[in-house]
Amino acid sequence: MSSNAQKSGFGATVWDYITSVDHKKIAILYLMSGGLFFLIGGIEAMMIRIQLMKAGNDFLSAGTYNEVMTMHGTTMIFLAAMPLLLGFMNAIMPLQIGARDVAFPFLNSLGFWLFFFGGIFLNLSWFLGGAPDAGWTNYASLALASESHGIDFYALGLTISGFGTLISGINFLVTIINMRAPGMTYMRMPLFTWTTFVASALILLAFPPLTIAIFFMVFDRLFGSHFFDVAAGGNTIIWEHLFWIFGHPEVYILILPAFGIFSEIFAIFSRKRLFGYTALVFATILIGFYGFMVWAHHMFTVGLGPTANAIFALATMIIAVPTGVKIFNWLLTIWGGSVSFATPMLYAVGFIPSFVAGGVTGVMQAMAPLDYQLHDSYFIVAHFHYVIVGGVVLAIFAATHLYWPKMFGTMLSEKLGKVTFWLFFIGFHLTFFIQHFLGLMGMPRRVYTFGADQGWDLFNAISSAGAVFMALGVIIMLVNVVLTTVKNERVGNDPWGDGRTLEWAIPSPPPFYNFAQTPLVRGLDTYWIEKMEGNKEGMIYAEPLGDIHMPNNSFLPVVMSFGLFVASFGALYHPDDLPWTIPVIVLGLLITFGSMLLRSLKDDLGFHIHKEDLIKDREGVKTDGH
Amino acid sequence: MINGLKKWRLFTLMAALIFFLAGCGREEISTLIPAGGVAQDQFNLLLLSSAVMLFVIIVVTIVYVLAITKFRRSKLGDEMIPEQVEGSAKLEFLWTAIPIVLIIIIAIPTVYQTFDLADTRTMDVEAEDGSMTNLTVNVVAKLYWWEFEYPEQGIVTAQELVVPTDQRVYFNVVSADVKHSFWIPSIGGKIDANPENTNTFYLTFDQESSELEDGVFYGKCAELCGPSHALMDFKVKTMNAEDFEQWVTAMQEEPTSPSDELAQTGEQLFTEKTCIGCHATSGVGTTGGVGPNLATFGDRNRVAGILEHNEENLKAWIQDPQQFKPGNQMPDPSSYNNGEPLTEQELDALAAYLMSLSVEQ
Numbered sequence: 001m002s003s004n005a006q007k008s009g010f011g012a013t014v015w016d017y018i019t020s021v022d023h024k025k026i027a028i029l030y031l032m033s034g035g036l037f038f039l040i041g042g043i044e045a046m047m048i049r050i051q052l053m054k055a056g057n058d059f060l061s062a063g064t065y066n067e068v069m070t071m072h073g074t075t076m077i078f079l080a081a082m083p084l085l086l087g088f089m090n091a092i093m094p095l096q097i098g099a100r101d102v103a104f105p106f107l108n109s110l111g112f113w114l115f116f117f118g119g120i121f122l123n124l125s126w127f128l129g130g131a132p133d134a135g136w137t138n139y140a141s142l143a144l145a146s147e148s149h150g151i152d153f154y155a156l157g158l159t160i161s162g163f164g165t166l167i168s169g170i171n172f173l174v175t176i177i178n179m180r181a182p183g184m185t186y187m188r189m190p191l192f193t194w195t196t197f198v199a200s201a202l203i204l205l206a207f208p209p210l211t212i213a214i215f216f217m218v219f220d221r222l223f224g225s226h227f228f229d230v231a232a233g234g235n236t237i238i239w240e241h242l243f244w245i246f247g248h249p250e251v252y253i254l255i256l257p258a259f260g261i262f263s264e265i266f267a268i269f270s271r272k273r274l275f276g277y278t279a280l281v282f283a284t285i286l287i288g289f290y291g292f293m294v295w296a297h298h299m300f301t302v303g304l305g306p307t308a309n310a311i312f313a314l315a316t317m318i319i320a321v322p323t324g325v326k327i328f329n330w331l332l333t334i335w336g337g338s339v340s341f342a343t344p345m346l347y348a349v350g351f352i353p354s355f356v357a358g359g360v361t362g363v364m365q366a367m368a369p370l371d372y373q374l375h376d377s378y379f380i381v382a383h384f385h386y387v388i389v390g391g392v393v394l395a396i397f398a399a400t401h402l403y404w405p406k407m408f409g410t411m412l413s414e415k416l417g418k419v420t421f422w423l424f425f426i427g428f429h430l431t432f433f434i435q436h437f438l439g440l441m442g443m444p445r446r447v448y449t450f451g452a453d454q455g456w457d458l459f460n461a462i463s464s465a466g467a468v469f470m471a472l473g474v475i476i477m478l479v480n481v482v483l484t485t486v487k488n489e490r491v492g493n494d495p496w497g498d499g500r501t502l503e504w505a506i507p508s509p510p511p512f513y514n515f516a517q518t519p520l521v522r523g524l525d526t527y528w529i530e531k532m533e534g535n536k537e538g539m540i541y542a543e544p545l546g547d548i549h550m551p552n553n554s555f556l557p558v559v560m561s562f563g564l565f566v567a568s569f570g571a572l573y574h575p576d577d578l579p580w581t582i583p584v585i586v587l588g589l590l591i592t593f594g595s596m597l598l599r600s601l602k603d604d605l606g607f608h609i610h611k612e613d614l615i616k617d618r619e620g621v622k623t624d625g626h
Numbered sequence: 627m628i629n630g631l632k633k634w635r636l637f638t639l640m641a642a643l644i645f646f647l648a649g650c651g652r653e654e655i656s657t658l659i660p661a662g663g664v665a666q667d668q669f670n671l672l673l674l675s676s677a678v679m680l681f682v683i684i685v686v687t688i689v690y691v692l693a694i695t696k697f698r699r700s701k702l703g704d705e706m707i708p709e710q711v712e713g714s715a716k717l718e719f720l721w722t723a724i725p726i727v728l729i730i731i732i733a734i735p736t737v738y739q740t741f742d743l744a745d746t747r748t749m750d751v752e753a754e755d756g757s758m759t760n761l762t763v764n765v766v767a768k769l770y771w772w773e774f775e776y777p778e779q780g781i782v783t784a785q786e787l788v789v790p791t792d793q794r795v796y797f798n799v800v801s802a803d804v805k806h807s808f809w810i811p812s813i814g815g816k817i818d819a820n821p822e823n824t825n826t827f828y829l830t831f832d833q834e835s836s837e838l839e840d841g842v843f844y845g846k847c848a849e850l851c852g853p854s855h856a857l858m859d860f861k862v863k864t865m866n867a868e869d870f871e872q873w874v875t876a877m878q879e880e881p882t883s884p885s886d887e888l889a890q891t892g893e894q895l896f897t898e899k900t901c902i903g904c905h906a907t908s909g910v911g912t913t914g915g916v917g918p919n920l921a922t923f924g925d926r927n928r929v930a931g932i933l934e935h936n937e938e939n940l941k942a943w944i945q946d947p948q949q950f951k952p953g954n955q956m957p958d959p960s961s962y963n964n965g966e967p968l969t970e971q972e973l974d975a976l977a978a979y980l981m982s983l984s985v986e987q
Contacts, residue, residue, distance in 0.1 A: 061853075061952065062853035062854055062856070062857075062952040062953070063853045063952060063953070066850070066852075066853060066855075133853075134850065135850045139805055139849070139850070141801075141803070141804040141805045141821050142804045142805065142850060142851060142852060145803070145804050145852070230821045230822045235822050236805060236820065236821060236822060237820065237822065237823075270697070270708070271699075271706075271707065271708055272708045272709075272710060272711070273710040273711065273712065275711060275712075275713050275714075276712075276713035276714070276717075276718055277712070277713065278713065279713060279718050301807060301815070301816050301817055301818050301848075302818050302820065302825075303817060303818060303820065303823065303825035305744065306740045306741045306743075306744035309740050309744075310736070310737045310740045310741065313733075313736050313737070313740065314733055314736075314737070317729045317732070317733060317736075318729070320725055320729060321722060321725045321726060321729070324682075324721060324722075324725045325718065325721055325722060327686060328686075328689070328717070328721040329713070329718075331686070331689045331690055331693050332693075332711075332713075332714075332717065334693040334694060334697060335689070335692075335693045335696075335697065336697060336708055336709065336711060337697050337708045338697065338699045338702045338706045338707070338708050339693075339694060339697045339698050339699055340699045341698070349694055352686070352690055353686075353687070353690070356682070356683060356686050357683075360679035360682060360683065361679075363675065363679065363729075363732070364672070364675045364676070364679065366736075367671055367675055367732060367735075367736040367739075368736060368739075368740045369667065369668055369671055369736065369739035369740055369742075369743050369815065370668050370671040370672055370675065370736075370815075371815070372668065372743070372814070372815020372816055372817070373657045373665070373668045373672075373811065373814075373815040373816070375815075375816065375848070376807060376809075376816065376848040376849060377811075377848065437651075440651070440656065440657050440658050440672075441650070441651025441652070441655065441656045441657070441658065441811075442651060442652075442655035442656055442657060442811035442812070442844065442846065444809070444846050444847070444848045444855075444856075445848075445850075446850040446855060446856075447855065447856030448853070448855075448856045449856050449857075450856065451932065453652075453840070454651075454652065454655060454844070455651045455652035455655070455656070456651070532707075
């Protein structure tokens, strides 16, 4: 623990976090802002379920419902699920590979602040004339017809936060390729690092198509171009292709890290090496690879013709194979182990049936002719909530419990954790299982109301009741976080007792330089190997104790991101013929490019932690850590 | 005791049955009660895939339940260190090969059906007398209503699709504004109404809609298209070929003026208040109506696709269309009536006239 952080007051701590380039602090920023957006998206979800609780309800008007529904999807995908996962990647991945930080700490901070300002910009739409209302998929014909500035908030906000995500993805790729500790070969990397690696590659390849689509949208709406304007010879199907070329890999960007988290959990809480590690790695790569070849299964009803539909149907079905391989390898990891049902393991065990249910309905929808019935009905709503909530959200909750001690040095209450799990798990199935049948009974998705004569009343009421349980679960989790923080009972290096990978070999939370000496990795589950051989240190070292070079904190990432935030307001109001819009765009870009110039011209060589300080620090940690 | 158990069993059985029946939804709209060949094919695919998936779920469940019950730490003791197994090539092969076989089982009918449902070769086949062997309907989706043109018959209608049973009906589907999607759940899967191109597909209708409780099948817009997306409903009337011929003939005739005095006043008002500028009242015509064609209004099942079909709802709709379908294109009376709402008498007359528009009597 850095000694000056302990002494400083609240303001100094905030400043320290805002300017930090430390991956562990940036992870906490991601967790806090992702958590905030998760709560906002959750409130939006509750509004949806209140509106659909009974036939002909008038809790929300038609237009407001569309805004709430659009923002629920957009917020949950871009501003909650992704940043929360990026947070865990940031917190854990460098520790797992024995690195002192990510490859580009400054860019890491920039990535966060771009995401943060993009998310704030998008949510400001609620107060500035209306939120986007064309669905999170923002299909072009409706998006161009939408009259408020909501769609512009969507397009510009996602552009900014998309830059942030892309930067993070590149950063993680470089980190994993270059910064692994000696002996940490690719096939010794923990599964969570592997999935971070593949998800980052997907980010690198999938975000540019989205950026292009959104650029077209911005130019169509704000600067008079006609990419999607059918009357002027444009084509709206192009949006659908570009969006889904991004959108399908996006699903895997979310689910692969979730797979990684669960892989860690199964191994730790079964006290057993991952069964079929190699198969799990190759399944991850295959899923990532196939993820780019199936986007048109979101477009079976567009009219692409039977050849395209048949090809994309078959390609989609193939993905079930590597996914099935993963499920069975996890089951066989449990098999023959010594299973402890701590809260993270409860989530992992709850994940398997939930995700299998989501997976099989996915294969059903891959059957193009059947999908003509299921597409855009409540069946698909049920399906993607089964994979996103049953996969990604359960993984995020599991990781919160699993890594909380590593990130904050305290243990979340197991009792409250289990209450949250059961409430959330039961609520989740109650809410979404029945929606499969609503879809089969003919209920289209994205409807703000339904008539009492359609036969959908009972199931919608049940679904809304389930949502209450989910909300209660989340509230108890928040209580858990507050109580744990107040109690502040410190824990040691390996609080779960069965940690296997490097992050459990160092203090919780780790010192800001992570490893005083870079570890030498002797195999998969390196900490487990050392433990089994009776090594009290938990690792062996690849280098003698020496000075460590660290980067300086910087406020520039905030300024750069803020500049784009300002410029976006200028762009947004540009079509309204206001005199100040162009100057505001110029001002914003000047702020951004000016701070980039400053960064380029000013030498920032960082600082060194001296050997003597490391020795002092280590002794200090030893006395209060054990 | 035994008796009580039996009663309890009967009760749960009944509950399960009620749940199952409720789970199928209404026959007017449920994909689980197919009333057309296409929906039947798709339902069969649903059954096949459900069976295959059930098999997968059962296998996973068995391994899963055994794994999490047999290997609890509470049973094995806290000190036990399990053997660190690396994996098994045999098992990996097994759970790669079996899913591939399962996928082949569902892939074959998938590919077959994909091509079969897109087969429009018989669409433009002419019979010996030069008429088309199959009915074609041009569907135009508009913010929040549907227009149905029968090009060969030279007629057009709106909001209620009328089709013959037991033959293929081809549809050319297009949108006049934003993207919509044309879906009659109990008859067959949907196809998108794109603004830039016409999609063609076919459906068959196996059941006469007069047998249904509500007398019509329910059609839906399945693609988000704005505030009233949820209300963009249409209805489908199916009848045997003979009745359909009669309906077509009646549609092709010029409408006669109503005999009722109030309705006659309504007819005059319909012209004076410029309603006729957007709404045609003759079934003869092509697509391109600004508002829905009203030639069959008296025969309809709903007002505006959503409200119960009575004069009261009709009058309320005319007086304030935005209240019922936010964002729809129908003007408020004040915009064509010198800034005033319509009087009760005017509304009565208009309603009487519109209800008299019928081709089925």
